[in-house]
Amino acid sequence: RKEVEQDPGPFNVPEGATVAFNCTYSNSASQSFFWYRQDCRKEPKLLMSVYSSGNEDGRFTAQLNRASQYISLLIRDSKLSDSATYLCIISNFGNEKLTFGTGTRLTIIP
Amino acid sequence: NAGVTQTPKFRVLKTGQSMTLLCAQDMNHEYMYWYRQDPGMGLRLIHYSVGEGTTAKGEVPDGYNVSRLKKQNFLLGLESAAPSQTSVYFCASRTIGTSQYEQYFGPGTRLTVT
Numbered sequence: 001r002k003e004v005e006q007d008p009g010p011f012n013v014p015e016g017a018t019v020a021f022n023c024t025y026s027n028s029a030s031q032s033f034f035w036y037r038q039d040c041r042k043e044p045k046l047l048m049s050v051y052s053s054g055n056e057d058g059r060f061t062a063q064l065n066r067a068s069q070y071i072s073l074l075i076r077d078s079k080l081s082d083s084a085t086y087l088c089i090i091s092n093f094g095n096e097k098l099t100f101g102t103g104t105r106l107t108i109i110p
Numbered sequence: 111n112a113g114v115t116q117t118p119k120f121r122v123l124k125t126g127q128s129m130t131l132l133c134a135q136d137m138n139h140e141y142m143y144w145y146r147q148d149p150g151m152g153l154r155l156i157h158y159s160v161g162e163g164t165t166a167k168g169e170v171p172d173g174y175n176v177s178r179l180k181k182q183n184f185l186l187g188l189e190s191a192a193p194s195q196t197s198v199y200f201c202a203s204r205t206i207g208t209s210q211y212e213q214y215f216g217p218g219t220r221l222t223v224t
Contacts, residue, residue: 008150034212043200043215044153087152089213096141096160097168098213102152 003027006088006101014109017078021104023088024070032091033064033071037084038103044087047073075106083108112136114216116201122222123191131186131219133201140206142184143168143213144176146197153200159184191223 006023013019025033033050048055050062050071061074075082088101117132133142144156155168159178173195175187184203188195198220202213 041198041218043217045215046212049212097143097155097158100153102150 003099004088004090004101006086006104008102009105011104011106012109013078013106015078015080018074018076019078019106020072020074021086021106022070022072023090023101023104024068025088025090025099026069027090027092028066028069029092030069030090033062034089034091034098035060035062035071035073036087036089038087039084047086078108080108080110082106114201114203114214116199116216116219118219119217120220122224123188124224125192127191128187128189129191129221130188131199131201131221133184133186133203133216134182135184135201135203135214136182137203137205137214138181139203139214140181141204142178143202144174144184144186145200145202146170146195147200147218148197156186156199191221193223195221196223197221 004025035047036044037047038044048062050064054063059076063072085103085105087103089098091098114135143158145153147153154170156174157176159165162181165176177185198218200218201216204213
């Protein structure tokens with residue numbers, strides 16, 4: 001089993017819709033969780049960190065489920081500019097390395 | 111504040127040629143990383159450094175060497191390029207801290223080996 005797994009998609013979603021995707025991880029000792037966004041041929045950029053209590057930033061909501069070992073990202077009222085690949089990234093406490101998912105590709109359709 | 115910069119942005123090499131990719135960061139970050147990204151493979155760690163003068167192997171280190179002579183610079187070398195090293199290379203850096211695991215990425219270097 002891969003350390004971090006994501007559905008590669010693509011998710012094709014109409015503008016204005018709500019979309020959600022998950023990322024599962026295998027190491028129960030994982031401590032830090034992030035969602036990064038990567039646009040085509042660009043570098044990954046931090047979208048949001050994922051906290052135990054869940055967190056929201058505008059139209060984006062991230063959740064952590066430790067019992068089932070997954071994190072989720074919910075995007076409400078999706079915009080054309082949300083089209084990108086969303087990377088799930090996980091780190092273990094004290095570990096200087098991060099583990100990356102392969103990404104979920106999202107396309108918002110006008 | 112330029113963040114993380116990479117030089118060059120594009121390069122085409124012939125098999126057997128050598129080259130060095132330069133990564134520079136102006137955020138005084140302790141940790142620096144080199145990744146490669148291939149279609150369907152995600153980002154894979156090549157080498158990383160936890161401080162000036164130290165380097166360590168990542169997931170796919172073969173065929174690459176690195177050096178961190180200055181805190182702000184992290185060099186990735188290909189001694190004898192192979193077509194399998196055709197990829198997009200990203201450098202990243204981050205600071206130390208229990209909650210500061212966010213990595214900042216450079217814009218990438220697109221390398222083609224023919």
